[in-house]
Amino acid sequence: MGKRYVFIILVLCIISLVGGNTGYAYEEVEVKDGGTIKGNVKFAGAAPKLAPVKVNKNEDFCGKDKPSEALIVGKDGGVRYAVAYLEKIEKGKAIDRKKQTDLDQKKCLFGPHVITMVKGTELAVINSDPILHNININVDGIQRMNKGQPKQNQVVVARLRHTGQGDITCDSHTHMRGYVMIFEHPYNAVSDEAGNFTIANVPPGKYTLTVWHESWKVKGLDDDGRPLYDKPVVLTKEVNVPAKGTAQANFELK
Ligand SMILES: [Cu+2]
Numbered sequence: 001m002g003k004r005y006v007f008i009i010l011v012l013c014i015i016s017l018v019g020g021n022t023g024y025a026y027e028e029v030e031v032k033d034g035g036t037i038k039g040n041v042k043f044a045g046a047a048p049k050l051a052p053v054k055v056n057k058n059e060d061f062c063g064k065d066k067p068s069e070a071l072i073v074g075k076d077g078g079v080r081y082a083v084a085y086l087e088k089i090e091k092g093k094a095i096d097r098k099k100q101t102d103l104d105q106k107k108c109l110f111g112p113h114v115i116t117m118v119k120g121t122e123l124a125v126i127n128s129d130p131i132l133h134n135i136n137i138n139v140d141g142i143q144r145m146n147k148g149q150p151k152q153n154q155v156v157v158a159r160l161r162h163t164g165q166g167d168i169t170c171d172s173h174t175h176m177r178g179y180v181m182i183f184e185h186p187y188n189a190v191s192d193e194a195g196n197f198t199i200a201n202v203p204p205g206k207y208t209l210t211v212w213h214e215s216w217k218v219k220g221l222d223d224d225g226r227p228l229y230d231k232p233v234v235l236t237k238e239v240n241v242p243a244k245g246t247a248q249a250n251f252e253l254k
Helices: 003-018
Strands: 035-043 083-086 100-106 109-111 114-118 122-127 133-139 142-149 154-159 164-170 177-183 188-190 196-202 205-213 218-221 227-229 233-241 246-253
Touching: 035 083, 035 205, 035 233, 083 114, 083 177, 083 196, 100 114, 100 133, 100 177, 114 188, 122 142, 142 154, 188 196, 196 205, 205 246, 233 246
Parallel strands: 035 246, 100 122, 114 177
Antiparallel strands: 035 196, 083 188, 083 205, 100 109, 122 154, 133 142, 133 164, 164 177, 205 233, 218 227
Protein backbone atom coordinates (compact mmCIF):
# COMPACT_ATOMS: atom_id res chain seq x y z
CA MET A 1 0.00 0.00 0.00
CA GLY A 2 1.35 3.40 -0.98
CA LYS A 3 2.05 6.10 1.55
CA ARG A 4 -0.76 8.22 0.16
CA TYR A 5 -3.36 5.50 0.86
CA VAL A 6 -2.07 5.03 4.40
CA PHE A 7 -2.44 8.78 4.90
CA ILE A 8 -6.01 8.83 3.51
CA ILE A 9 -7.03 5.90 5.72
CA LEU A 10 -5.47 7.61 8.72
CA VAL A 11 -7.45 10.79 8.02
CA LEU A 12 -10.69 8.80 7.67
CA CYS A 13 -10.01 7.06 10.99
CA ILE A 14 -9.45 10.41 12.73
CA ILE A 15 -12.65 11.83 11.23
CA SER A 16 -14.64 8.83 12.49
CA LEU A 17 -13.05 9.11 15.95
CA VAL A 18 -13.73 12.80 16.49
CA GLY A 19 -17.17 12.48 14.95
CA GLY A 20 -18.82 11.41 18.20
CA ASN A 21 -22.54 11.81 17.77
CA THR A 22 -22.15 13.56 14.42
CA GLY A 23 -22.04 12.62 10.80
CA TYR A 24 -23.74 9.30 10.32
CA ALA A 25 -26.99 8.31 8.69
CA TYR A 26 -29.82 7.23 10.96
CA GLU A 27 -32.35 5.02 9.21
CA GLU A 28 -36.03 5.18 10.19
CA VAL A 29 -37.66 1.76 10.23
CA GLU A 30 -40.70 0.10 11.68
CA VAL A 31 -39.68 -1.17 15.12
CA LYS A 32 -40.87 -4.69 15.88
CA ASP A 33 -41.10 -5.89 19.49
CA GLY A 34 -39.48 -2.69 20.72
CA GLY A 35 -38.20 -2.52 24.28
CA THR A 36 -37.84 0.29 26.81
CA ILE A 37 -34.89 1.68 28.69
CA LYS A 38 -35.71 3.06 32.10
CA GLY A 39 -32.99 4.82 33.97
CA ASN A 40 -32.17 6.95 36.93
CA VAL A 41 -29.42 9.46 37.68
CA LYS A 42 -28.54 9.95 41.33
CA PHE A 43 -26.08 12.11 43.18
CA ALA A 44 -23.91 9.96 45.45
CA GLY A 45 -23.57 11.41 48.92
CA ALA A 46 -24.43 14.94 49.98
CA ALA A 47 -24.98 17.26 47.05
CA PRO A 48 -22.92 20.46 47.13
CA LYS A 49 -24.86 23.67 47.72
CA LEU A 50 -24.23 25.93 44.77
CA ALA A 51 -23.75 29.65 45.16
CA PRO A 52 -26.38 31.80 43.43
CA VAL A 53 -25.36 33.42 40.14
CA LYS A 54 -25.02 37.20 40.19
CA VAL A 55 -27.26 39.22 37.88
CA ASN A 56 -25.36 41.97 36.06
CA LYS A 57 -28.22 43.70 34.20
CA ASN A 58 -31.95 44.48 34.72
CA GLU A 59 -31.62 43.74 38.43
CA ASP A 60 -34.89 45.61 39.01
CA PHE A 61 -36.74 42.95 37.01
CA CYS A 62 -34.51 39.85 37.38
CA GLY A 63 -33.40 40.33 40.98
CA LYS A 64 -29.85 40.64 42.35
CA ASP A 65 -29.04 36.99 41.78
CA LYS A 66 -30.57 33.73 40.56
CA PRO A 67 -30.30 30.23 42.05
CA SER A 68 -27.80 28.11 40.13
CA GLU A 69 -29.43 25.42 37.99
CA ALA A 70 -26.15 23.64 37.29
CA LEU A 71 -26.98 20.84 39.74
CA ILE A 72 -30.56 20.18 40.83
CA VAL A 73 -30.90 17.28 43.22
CA GLY A 74 -34.37 16.19 44.29
CA LYS A 75 -35.81 13.57 46.60
CA ASP A 76 -33.61 10.49 47.15
CA GLY A 77 -30.73 12.15 45.34
CA GLY A 78 -32.35 12.20 41.88
CA VAL A 79 -30.54 14.54 39.48
CA ARG A 80 -32.66 16.63 37.13
CA TYR A 81 -31.50 17.81 33.70
CA ALA A 82 -29.14 14.97 32.85
CA VAL A 83 -29.36 13.87 29.21
CA ALA A 84 -29.54 10.15 28.41
CA TYR A 85 -29.05 8.91 24.86
CA LEU A 86 -28.05 5.91 22.80
CA GLU A 87 -24.70 6.14 21.03
CA LYS A 88 -24.91 5.95 17.26
CA ILE A 89 -27.99 3.79 16.97
CA GLU A 90 -28.18 3.04 13.26
CA LYS A 91 -31.84 2.32 12.79
CA GLY A 92 -35.01 2.69 14.76
CA LYS A 93 -38.27 4.56 15.27
CA ALA A 94 -39.35 7.45 13.09
CA ILE A 95 -38.33 11.01 13.88
CA ASP A 96 -41.24 13.32 14.67
CA ARG A 97 -40.26 16.11 12.30
CA LYS A 98 -43.31 18.20 13.15
CA LYS A 99 -42.37 18.34 16.82
CA GLN A 100 -41.49 21.85 17.91
CA THR A 101 -39.37 22.26 21.02
CA ASP A 102 -40.15 25.28 23.18
CA LEU A 103 -37.53 27.28 25.00
CA ASP A 104 -38.83 30.12 27.13
CA GLN A 105 -36.91 33.08 28.46
CA LYS A 106 -38.93 33.65 31.59
CA LYS A 107 -38.08 35.57 34.75
CA CYS A 108 -34.55 35.84 33.39
CA LEU A 109 -33.97 32.09 33.10
CA PHE A 110 -34.09 29.66 30.20
CA GLY A 111 -36.91 27.18 30.71
CA PRO A 112 -36.41 24.27 30.56
CA HIS A 113 -32.76 24.61 31.56
CA VAL A 114 -31.80 21.57 29.43
CA ILE A 115 -33.55 20.34 26.27
CA THR A 116 -32.87 17.70 23.63
CA MET A 117 -33.82 17.79 19.96
CA VAL A 118 -33.34 15.92 16.72
CA LYS A 119 -31.35 17.98 14.22
CA GLY A 120 -33.41 19.82 11.61
CA THR A 121 -36.52 20.06 13.80
CA GLU A 122 -37.85 23.41 15.00
CA LEU A 123 -36.91 25.28 18.13
CA ALA A 124 -39.36 27.99 19.22
CA VAL A 125 -37.65 30.59 21.39
CA ILE A 126 -40.08 32.68 23.42
CA ASN A 127 -39.46 35.85 25.38
CA SER A 128 -41.98 35.98 28.24
CA ASP A 129 -40.23 38.94 29.87
CA PRO A 130 -40.79 42.68 29.27
CA ILE A 131 -37.01 43.16 28.79
CA LEU A 132 -34.55 42.39 25.98
CA HIS A 133 -33.10 38.91 25.84
CA ASN A 134 -30.56 37.97 23.17
CA ILE A 135 -30.20 34.22 22.81
CA ASN A 136 -26.96 32.73 21.58
CA ILE A 137 -26.51 29.04 20.79
CA ASN A 138 -23.04 27.65 20.20
CA VAL A 139 -23.00 24.04 19.07
CA ASP A 140 -19.64 22.44 19.84
CA GLY A 141 -18.15 25.92 19.91
CA ILE A 142 -19.67 27.21 16.64
CA GLN A 143 -22.34 29.90 16.78
CA ARG A 144 -25.60 28.59 15.28
CA MET A 145 -28.09 31.14 16.62
CA ASN A 146 -27.88 34.77 17.73
CA LYS A 147 -31.17 36.59 18.07
CA GLY A 148 -32.31 39.59 20.06
CA GLN A 149 -35.91 39.64 21.28
CA PRO A 150 -36.78 43.09 22.63
CA LYS A 151 -40.53 42.55 22.86
CA GLN A 152 -42.49 40.58 25.41
CA ASN A 153 -44.17 37.45 24.00
CA GLN A 154 -42.02 37.61 20.89
CA VAL A 155 -41.35 34.16 19.40
CA VAL A 156 -38.52 33.25 17.06
CA VAL A 157 -38.45 29.87 15.35
CA ALA A 158 -35.13 28.37 14.34
CA ARG A 159 -33.88 25.08 12.97
CA LEU A 160 -30.69 23.70 14.44
CA ARG A 161 -29.10 21.62 11.73
CA HIS A 162 -25.98 20.39 13.49
CA THR A 163 -25.69 17.68 16.09
CA GLY A 164 -23.71 18.22 19.26
CA GLN A 165 -23.74 20.08 22.55
CA GLY A 166 -25.37 23.49 22.25
CA ASP A 167 -24.43 25.99 24.93
CA ILE A 168 -27.23 28.53 25.35
CA THR A 169 -26.38 31.97 26.69
CA CYS A 170 -27.94 35.43 26.61
CA ASP A 171 -25.87 38.37 25.40
CA SER A 172 -27.78 40.68 27.75
CA HIS A 173 -27.60 38.57 30.90
CA THR A 174 -24.39 36.83 31.93
CA HIS A 175 -26.20 34.76 34.57
CA MET A 176 -28.45 33.01 31.99
CA ARG A 177 -27.35 29.57 30.85
CA GLY A 178 -28.99 26.55 29.27
CA TYR A 179 -28.13 23.58 27.09
CA VAL A 180 -29.59 21.91 24.02
CA MET A 181 -28.27 18.51 23.03
CA ILE A 182 -28.94 17.90 19.34
CA PHE A 183 -29.07 14.35 18.01
CA GLU A 184 -29.24 12.46 14.76
CA HIS A 185 -31.87 10.12 16.23
CA PRO A 186 -34.85 10.25 18.60
CA TYR A 187 -33.44 7.95 21.31
CA ASN A 188 -32.71 10.64 23.85
CA ALA A 189 -34.32 11.99 27.02
CA VAL A 190 -33.81 14.52 29.83
CA SER A 191 -34.06 13.29 33.42
CA ASP A 192 -36.98 14.61 35.49
CA GLU A 193 -37.15 15.99 39.06
CA ALA A 194 -36.61 12.49 40.47
CA GLY A 195 -33.68 11.80 38.12
CA ASN A 196 -35.72 9.35 36.03
CA PHE A 197 -35.72 9.00 32.26
CA THR A 198 -37.38 6.69 29.74
CA ILE A 199 -36.30 5.83 26.21
CA ALA A 200 -39.06 3.91 24.47
CA ASN A 201 -39.55 1.75 21.39
CA VAL A 202 -35.94 0.63 21.04
CA PRO A 203 -35.22 -2.24 18.65
CA PRO A 204 -34.11 -5.21 20.80
CA GLY A 205 -30.34 -5.50 21.10
CA LYS A 206 -27.19 -4.24 22.76
CA TYR A 207 -26.43 -0.54 22.96
CA THR A 208 -24.16 1.93 24.63
CA LEU A 209 -26.22 4.29 26.77
CA THR A 210 -24.62 7.62 27.66
CA VAL A 211 -25.60 10.04 30.38
CA TRP A 212 -24.39 13.62 30.02
CA HIS A 213 -24.47 16.20 32.79
CA GLU A 214 -23.35 19.79 32.33
CA SER A 215 -21.16 19.85 35.49
CA TRP A 216 -21.64 22.13 38.47
CA LYS A 217 -18.06 23.12 39.24
CA VAL A 218 -17.43 26.78 38.51
CA LYS A 219 -13.80 27.38 37.51
CA GLY A 220 -14.03 31.15 37.43
CA LEU A 221 -15.63 33.97 35.47
CA ASP A 222 -14.98 35.07 31.91
CA ASP A 223 -14.32 38.71 30.94
CA ASP A 224 -18.06 39.46 30.87
CA GLY A 225 -18.64 37.97 34.32
CA ARG A 226 -20.15 34.74 32.98
CA PRO A 227 -19.43 31.65 35.13
CA LEU A 228 -17.04 29.20 33.48
CA TYR A 229 -17.96 25.60 34.22
CA ASP A 230 -15.82 22.50 34.25
CA LYS A 231 -16.11 19.89 31.46
CA PRO A 232 -19.47 18.06 31.38
CA VAL A 233 -19.67 14.71 33.12
CA VAL A 234 -20.16 11.85 30.66
CA LEU A 235 -20.96 8.32 31.84
CA THR A 236 -21.66 5.25 29.71
CA LYS A 237 -23.15 1.83 30.24
CA GLU A 238 -23.85 -1.15 28.02
CA VAL A 239 -27.52 -2.05 27.96
CA ASN A 240 -29.26 -5.07 26.54
CA VAL A 241 -32.80 -4.20 25.49
CA PRO A 242 -35.11 -7.22 25.49
CA ALA A 243 -37.94 -7.60 22.97
CA LYS A 244 -41.08 -6.00 24.44
CA GLY A 245 -39.28 -5.78 27.80
CA THR A 246 -37.49 -3.19 29.89
CA ALA A 247 -33.81 -2.65 30.58
CA GLN A 248 -32.94 -0.70 33.73
CA ALA A 249 -29.83 1.48 33.81
CA ASN A 250 -28.84 3.52 36.85
CA PHE A 251 -26.12 6.12 36.96
CA GLU A 252 -24.37 7.92 39.77
CA LEU A 253 -22.82 11.35 39.81
CA LYS A 254 -20.32 12.29 42.48
CU1 LIG B 1 -31.44 37.63 28.83
